[in-house]
Amino acid sequence: MDFGLKGKRALVCASSKGLGRGCAEALAGEGVNLVINARTKADVEKTAQDIRDTHGVEVVAVAADVTTEEGRAALLEACGEIDILVNNAGGPPPGVWTDWDREDFIKALDANMLTPIALIKALVPGMMDRGWGRVVNITSRSVKSPLSALGLSNSARAGLTGYVAGTSRQIADKGVTMNNLLPGSHSTDRIDSLDANNAKSWGVSVEEAAARRKAGNPMKRDGTAEEFGAACAFLCSQQAAFMTGQNILLDGGEFNSTL
Numbered sequence: 001m002d003f004g005l006k007g008k009r010a011l012v013c014a015s016s017k018g019l020g021r022g023c024a025e026a027l028a029g030e031g032v033n034l035v036i037n038a039r040t041k042a043d044v045e046k047t048a049q050d051i052r053d054t055h056g057v058e059v060v061a062v063a064a065d066v067t068t069e070e071g072r073a074a075l076l077e078a079c080g081e082i083d084i085l086v087n088n089a090g091g092p093p094p095g096v097w098t099d100w101d102r103e104d105f106i107k108a109l110d111a112n113m114l115t116p117i118a119l120i121k122a123l124v125p126g127m128m129d130r131g132w133g134r135v136v137n138i139t140s141r142s143v144k145s146p147l148s149a150l151g152l153s154n155s156a157r158a159g160l161t162g163y164v165a166g167t168s169r170q171i172a173d174k175g176v177t178m179n180n181l182l183p184g185s186h187s188t189d190r191i192d193s194l195d196a197n198n199a200k201s202w203g204v205s206v207e208e209a210a211a212r213r214k215a216g217n218p219m220k221r222d223g224t225a226e227e228f229g230a231a232c233a234f235l236c237s238q239q240a241a242f243m244t245g246q247n248i249l250l251d252g253g254e255f256n257s258t259l
């Protein structure tokens with residue numbers, strides 16, 4: 001299916017690896033030109049070259065921390081007119097509720113709630129003026145089903161979800177859609193580090209911790225960045241134009257509910 005995105009321009013944040021890269025690759029596969037980003041210069045430049053070589057699209061690589069004001073300024077300077085914004089950043093560290101104080105919450109809110117909101121505020125007005133735009137926020141299944149060790153993430157992402165619910169309706173008549181993608185366990189560096197954390201607290205090997213986690217999923221496996229990216233590209237497609245303010249769970253059916 002042709003998603004009708006050829007020649008569009010996307011900013012995909014935090015995208016040298018993992019789910020962000022999956023989204024960047026899938027959009028590039030649809031002929032979308034990209035601005036990609038990560039903090040590690042060598043990684044983001046290598047990913048940019050790989051995507052140029054594979055898909056033949058324009059890719060600008062920006063090495064910056066998207067959760068800082070300076071980082072976002074550098075990104076926006078490289079952007080020009082952006083049609084598609086994919087918000088993403090690393091997730092907050094795991095822990096226990098008694099570990100977290102005000103500064104930890106401020107950091108998590110900055111990274112996983114206020115950073116996407118700042119980029120939405122910077123880029124959506126241009127999309128509205130041009131009458132077409134897509135925003136996809138990578139959040140987490142923890143929005144629907146909390147992961148106890150990820151209280152900082154649960155809190156910050158719930159805040160972003162509330163913001164998107166209202167704001168998506170305010171911009172809907174200008175051709176701009178805004179949706180959240182909620183990853184369950186996907187095979188990336190992030191899940192490896194969560195497995196290592198579980199292994200430590202359960203007193204088992206990392207392999208055993210990963211096996212226990214996968215056993216709890218109806219598909220008995222993790223998702224892939226490619227599968228995740230394909231869902232992102234669909235949300236950005238012309239075909240998804242009537243879909244906004246939604247929270248799409250990609251978790252292999254792990255969240256057990258009828259509706």
Ligand code: NAP
Pocket residue numbers: 013014015016017018019020037038039040041043064065066067088089090091092138139140141183184185186187188189190191
């Ligand atoms: P990942 O494999 O660790 O990849 C993170 C990517 O983001 C890397 O390219 C990293 O590069 C970049 N990055 C991290 N922090 C950044 C920052 N402050 N500024 C710019 N770039 C940054 O992570 P992932 O698994 O793809 O996860 C993406 C998001 O989904 C995270 O918020 C995670 O918590 C959430 N999530 C993931 C899963 C899962 O199973 N994978 C499940 C639920 C939610 P640099 O390190 O070089 O900056």
